[in-house]
Amino acid sequence: MPDQQPSxxxxxxxxxxxxxxxxxxxxxxxxxxxxxxxSHVNLADPGDIFYEYLRRIGHVVDLSAPWGEPISALHLGAxxxxxxxxxxxxxxxxVQYAVELERELLDFVLxxxxxxxxxxxxxxxxxxxAALAQLPADxxxxxxxxxxxxxxxxxxxxxxxxFYQEAAAKLTPRGVLIVNVGDEPGLTLVRSQxxxxxxxxxxxxxxxxxxxxxxRYPGNIILTAxxxxxxxxxxxxxxxxxPHPARVLSGVGLDVLSD
Numbered sequence: 001m002p003d004q005q006p007s008x009x010x011x012x013x014x015x016x017x018x019x020x021x022x023x024x025x026x027x028x029x030x031x032x033x034x035x036x037x038x039s040h041v042n043l044a045d046p047g048d049i050f051y052e053y054l055r056r057i058g059h060v061v062d063l064s065a066p067w068g069e070p071i072s073a074l075h076l077g078a079x080x081x082x083x084x085x086x087x088x089x090x091x092x093x094x095v096q097y098a099v100e101l102e103r104e105l106l107d108f109v110l111x112x113x114x115x116x117x118x119x120x121x122x123x124x125x126x127x128x129x130a131a132l133a134q135l136p137a138d139x140x141x142x143x144x145x146x147x148x149x150x151x152x153x154x155x156x157x158x159x160x161x162x163f164y165q166e167a168a169a170k171l172t173p174r175g176v177l178i179v180n181v182g183d184e185p186g187l188t189l190v191r192s193q194x195x196x197x198x199x200x201x202x203x204x205x206x207x208x209x210x211x212x213x214x215x216r217y218p219g220n221i222i223l224t225a226x227x228x229x230x231x232x233x234x235x236x237x238x239x240x241x242x243p244h245p246a247r248v249l250s251g252v253g254l255d256v257l258s259d
Contacts, residue, residue, distance in 0.1 A: 039080030150182025164200035
Protein backbone atom coordinates (compact mmCIF):
# COMPACT_ATOMS: atom_id res chain seq x y z
CA MET A 1 0.00 0.00 0.00
CA PRO A 2 1.35 3.49 -0.82
CA ASP A 3 3.02 5.62 1.83
CA GLN A 4 1.05 8.51 3.31
CA GLN A 5 0.72 11.29 0.71
CA PRO A 6 3.64 10.04 -1.41
CA SER A 7 5.00 12.35 -4.09
CA UNK A 8 7.87 12.37 -6.56
CA UNK A 9 9.50 15.19 -8.55
CA UNK A 10 9.64 14.47 -12.29
CA UNK A 11 12.78 15.98 -13.77
CA UNK A 12 11.72 15.85 -17.42
CA UNK A 13 8.49 17.84 -16.95
CA UNK A 14 9.46 19.69 -13.78
CA UNK A 15 6.20 18.66 -12.12
CA UNK A 16 5.33 16.66 -9.03
CA UNK A 17 3.49 13.33 -9.17
CA UNK A 18 1.34 12.21 -6.26
CA UNK A 19 -0.53 9.01 -5.48
CA UNK A 20 -3.48 9.21 -3.11
CA UNK A 21 -6.22 6.79 -2.05
CA UNK A 22 -9.54 7.08 -3.86
CA UNK A 23 -12.06 7.68 -1.05
CA UNK A 24 -14.87 6.24 -3.16
CA UNK A 25 -13.24 2.97 -4.28
CA UNK A 26 -12.01 0.24 -1.95
CA UNK A 27 -8.44 -0.47 -3.00
CA UNK A 28 -8.44 2.45 -5.45
CA UNK A 29 -5.64 5.00 -5.91
CA UNK A 30 -5.30 8.10 -8.07
CA UNK A 31 -2.11 9.26 -9.78
CA UNK A 32 -1.94 13.02 -10.30
CA UNK A 33 0.75 15.01 -12.10
CA UNK A 34 1.01 18.74 -11.57
CA UNK A 35 -2.23 18.62 -9.62
CA UNK A 36 -4.21 17.06 -12.49
CA UNK A 37 -5.57 13.52 -12.21
CA UNK A 38 -3.86 11.23 -14.73
CA SER A 39 -4.62 7.62 -13.84
CA HIS A 40 -6.73 5.47 -11.55
CA VAL A 41 -5.72 2.03 -10.28
CA ASN A 42 -7.79 -0.49 -8.34
CA LEU A 43 -5.28 -2.70 -6.56
CA ALA A 44 -8.08 -4.84 -5.14
CA ASP A 45 -9.55 -5.50 -8.60
CA PRO A 46 -7.18 -4.67 -11.50
CA GLY A 47 -9.86 -5.81 -13.93
CA ASP A 48 -11.99 -2.83 -12.88
CA ILE A 49 -11.17 0.29 -14.92
CA PHE A 50 -12.50 3.59 -13.59
CA TYR A 51 -11.79 6.06 -16.41
CA GLU A 52 -14.22 5.78 -19.32
CA TYR A 53 -11.67 6.19 -22.12
CA LEU A 54 -9.47 3.46 -20.64
CA ARG A 55 -12.48 1.15 -20.40
CA ARG A 56 -13.10 1.67 -24.11
CA ILE A 57 -9.48 0.71 -24.82
CA GLY A 58 -9.90 -2.33 -22.59
CA HIS A 59 -12.92 -3.42 -24.62
CA VAL A 60 -10.87 -3.29 -27.84
CA VAL A 61 -8.19 -5.39 -26.15
CA ASP A 62 -10.94 -7.85 -25.17
CA LEU A 63 -11.87 -8.28 -28.84
CA SER A 64 -8.30 -8.52 -30.14
CA ALA A 65 -7.97 -12.23 -29.24
CA PRO A 66 -10.13 -15.02 -27.80
CA TRP A 67 -11.18 -14.27 -24.23
CA GLY A 68 -8.54 -15.14 -21.63
CA GLU A 69 -5.85 -16.00 -24.16
CA PRO A 70 -2.44 -14.44 -23.39
CA ILE A 71 -1.38 -11.69 -25.75
CA SER A 72 1.66 -9.52 -26.34
CA ALA A 73 1.11 -5.82 -25.65
CA LEU A 74 3.12 -2.62 -26.02
CA HIS A 75 2.11 0.43 -23.99
CA LEU A 76 3.49 3.72 -25.29
CA GLY A 77 2.92 5.95 -22.30
CA ALA A 78 2.85 4.05 -19.03
CA UNK A 79 0.95 6.26 -16.60
CA UNK A 80 -0.02 4.13 -13.61
CA UNK A 81 0.02 0.99 -15.79
CA UNK A 82 -3.76 0.63 -15.49
CA UNK A 83 -4.11 -1.23 -18.80
CA UNK A 84 -1.08 -3.44 -18.14
CA UNK A 85 -2.77 -4.49 -14.90
CA UNK A 86 -6.06 -5.08 -16.74
CA UNK A 87 -4.40 -7.28 -19.35
CA UNK A 88 -2.68 -9.35 -16.68
CA UNK A 89 -5.97 -9.74 -14.80
CA UNK A 90 -7.97 -10.78 -17.86
CA UNK A 91 -5.21 -12.54 -19.84
CA UNK A 92 -2.73 -14.09 -17.38
CA UNK A 93 0.59 -14.97 -18.94
CA UNK A 94 0.59 -12.05 -21.37
CA VAL A 95 3.97 -10.53 -22.23
CA GLN A 96 3.94 -6.76 -22.01
CA TYR A 97 6.29 -3.86 -22.65
CA ALA A 98 5.81 -0.29 -21.41
CA VAL A 99 7.61 2.84 -22.56
CA GLU A 100 7.66 5.94 -20.35
CA LEU A 101 9.52 9.22 -20.84
CA GLU A 102 9.68 10.03 -17.11
CA ARG A 103 12.00 7.59 -15.31
CA GLU A 104 10.96 8.92 -11.91
CA LEU A 105 7.27 8.38 -12.71
CA LEU A 106 7.69 4.73 -13.64
CA ASP A 107 9.85 4.05 -10.56
CA PHE A 108 7.32 5.87 -8.37
CA VAL A 109 4.34 3.94 -9.72
CA LEU A 110 6.03 0.54 -9.44
CA UNK A 111 7.14 1.31 -5.89
CA UNK A 112 3.82 2.65 -4.63
CA UNK A 113 1.41 0.52 -6.68
CA UNK A 114 2.98 -2.93 -7.16
CA UNK A 115 1.92 -4.93 -10.19
CA UNK A 116 -0.19 -8.08 -9.75
CA UNK A 117 1.81 -11.21 -9.05
CA UNK A 118 2.89 -12.96 -12.23
CA UNK A 119 2.88 -9.83 -14.41
CA UNK A 120 5.48 -10.12 -17.17
CA UNK A 121 6.24 -6.46 -17.87
CA UNK A 122 9.40 -5.08 -19.47
CA UNK A 123 9.92 -1.34 -19.01
CA UNK A 124 11.82 1.10 -21.19
CA UNK A 125 12.63 4.72 -20.42
CA UNK A 126 12.68 7.24 -23.25
CA UNK A 127 10.81 8.77 -26.14
CA UNK A 128 8.16 6.47 -27.60
CA UNK A 129 9.43 6.65 -31.17
CA ALA A 130 13.05 6.15 -30.20
CA ALA A 131 12.14 3.25 -27.92
CA LEU A 132 10.12 1.62 -30.68
CA ALA A 133 13.21 1.59 -32.88
CA GLN A 134 15.28 0.05 -30.09
CA LEU A 135 13.03 -2.97 -29.55
CA PRO A 136 14.32 -6.33 -30.84
CA ALA A 137 13.75 -6.53 -34.59
CA ASP A 138 11.73 -9.75 -34.39
CA UNK A 139 9.46 -8.61 -31.52
CA UNK A 140 5.77 -8.32 -32.47
CA UNK A 141 2.66 -7.29 -30.52
CA UNK A 142 -1.03 -8.17 -30.65
CA UNK A 143 -1.90 -4.71 -29.36
CA UNK A 144 0.06 -1.47 -29.42
CA UNK A 145 -1.56 1.21 -27.24
CA UNK A 146 -0.56 4.85 -27.59
CA UNK A 147 -1.72 7.08 -24.73
CA UNK A 148 0.60 10.05 -24.71
CA UNK A 149 -0.75 13.23 -26.23
CA UNK A 150 -3.75 15.53 -26.29
CA UNK A 151 -4.83 18.71 -28.06
CA UNK A 152 -2.38 21.18 -29.56
CA UNK A 153 0.46 19.84 -27.40
CA UNK A 154 0.70 16.60 -29.38
CA UNK A 155 4.35 15.95 -30.38
CA UNK A 156 4.62 16.18 -34.16
CA UNK A 157 7.04 13.24 -34.38
CA UNK A 158 4.42 10.97 -32.78
CA UNK A 159 1.16 12.35 -34.18
CA UNK A 160 2.06 11.49 -37.78
CA UNK A 161 1.70 8.81 -40.44
CA UNK A 162 5.38 7.85 -40.33
CA PHE A 163 5.25 6.98 -36.64
CA TYR A 164 2.07 4.97 -37.10
CA GLN A 165 3.72 3.06 -39.94
CA GLU A 166 6.64 2.23 -37.64
CA ALA A 167 4.22 1.07 -34.93
CA ALA A 168 2.24 -0.98 -37.44
CA ALA A 169 5.43 -2.79 -38.45
CA LYS A 170 5.64 -4.14 -34.88
CA LEU A 171 2.20 -5.82 -35.02
CA THR A 172 1.46 -9.52 -35.29
CA PRO A 173 -0.86 -10.52 -38.17
CA ARG A 174 -3.88 -10.11 -35.86
CA GLY A 175 -2.48 -7.03 -34.16
CA VAL A 176 -4.28 -3.71 -33.72
CA LEU A 177 -3.01 -0.21 -33.02
CA ILE A 178 -5.05 1.72 -30.45
CA VAL A 179 -4.62 5.47 -30.02
CA ASN A 180 -6.20 7.62 -27.33
CA VAL A 181 -6.70 11.14 -28.63
CA GLY A 182 -7.65 13.78 -26.11
CA ASP A 183 -8.93 16.84 -27.95
CA GLU A 184 -10.64 20.18 -27.67
CA PRO A 185 -13.95 21.28 -29.29
CA GLY A 186 -13.62 21.16 -33.06
CA LEU A 187 -11.64 17.89 -32.85
CA THR A 188 -8.75 19.23 -34.92
CA LEU A 189 -6.29 16.68 -33.56
CA VAL A 190 -8.74 13.78 -33.89
CA ARG A 191 -9.33 14.64 -37.55
CA SER A 192 -5.60 14.80 -38.29
CA GLN A 193 -4.99 11.48 -36.54
CA UNK A 194 -7.80 9.72 -38.39
CA UNK A 195 -6.18 10.85 -41.63
CA UNK A 196 -2.70 9.81 -40.48
CA UNK A 197 -3.87 6.37 -39.36
CA UNK A 198 -5.79 5.81 -42.59
CA UNK A 199 -2.56 6.37 -44.50
CA UNK A 200 -0.67 3.95 -42.26
CA UNK A 201 -3.18 1.11 -41.76
CA UNK A 202 -5.88 -0.68 -43.74
CA UNK A 203 -8.88 0.53 -41.71
CA UNK A 204 -9.72 2.76 -38.76
CA UNK A 205 -12.59 3.16 -36.29
CA UNK A 206 -13.42 5.76 -33.65
CA UNK A 207 -15.19 5.07 -30.34
CA UNK A 208 -16.34 7.61 -27.77
CA UNK A 209 -19.22 8.97 -25.76
CA UNK A 210 -21.83 9.85 -28.37
CA UNK A 211 -21.78 13.61 -27.82
CA UNK A 212 -18.04 13.77 -28.55
CA UNK A 213 -18.72 13.33 -32.25
CA UNK A 214 -20.66 16.61 -32.39
CA UNK A 215 -17.35 18.43 -31.96
CA ARG A 216 -18.82 20.69 -29.29
CA TYR A 217 -17.04 19.21 -26.27
CA PRO A 218 -13.50 18.42 -25.10
CA GLY A 219 -12.76 14.82 -24.31
CA ASN A 220 -11.27 11.54 -25.52
CA ILE A 221 -11.86 9.54 -28.70
CA ILE A 222 -10.33 6.09 -29.09
CA LEU A 223 -9.02 5.31 -32.57
CA THR A 224 -8.41 1.68 -33.47
CA ALA A 225 -6.48 0.83 -36.63
CA UNK A 226 -6.58 -2.65 -38.16
CA UNK A 227 -4.45 -4.37 -40.78
CA UNK A 228 -7.50 -5.61 -42.69
CA UNK A 229 -11.10 -4.45 -43.00
CA UNK A 230 -12.68 -3.29 -39.75
CA UNK A 231 -14.53 -6.29 -38.23
CA UNK A 232 -18.15 -5.13 -38.31
CA UNK A 233 -19.16 -7.31 -35.32
CA UNK A 234 -16.77 -5.19 -33.26
CA UNK A 235 -18.93 -2.13 -33.86
CA UNK A 236 -21.94 -3.70 -32.17
CA UNK A 237 -19.81 -5.22 -29.41
CA UNK A 238 -18.04 -1.96 -28.53
CA UNK A 239 -21.29 -0.01 -28.68
CA UNK A 240 -23.02 -2.49 -26.37
CA UNK A 241 -20.15 -2.59 -23.88
CA UNK A 242 -20.11 1.18 -23.41
CA PRO A 243 -19.56 3.16 -21.29
CA HIS A 244 -22.92 4.58 -22.34
CA PRO A 245 -24.00 6.44 -24.31
CA ALA A 246 -21.48 4.99 -26.74
CA ARG A 247 -20.97 5.40 -30.47
CA VAL A 248 -18.54 3.72 -32.87
CA LEU A 249 -17.76 5.11 -36.34
CA SER A 250 -16.03 3.17 -39.11
CA GLY A 251 -15.88 3.05 -42.90
CA VAL A 252 -17.75 5.85 -44.63
CA GLY A 253 -19.30 6.74 -41.28
CA LEU A 254 -15.86 7.88 -40.15
CA ASP A 255 -15.62 10.34 -43.04
CA VAL A 256 -17.25 12.96 -40.83
CA LEU A 257 -13.89 13.09 -39.02
CA SER A 258 -11.76 13.21 -42.15
CA ASP A 259 -9.11 15.92 -42.07
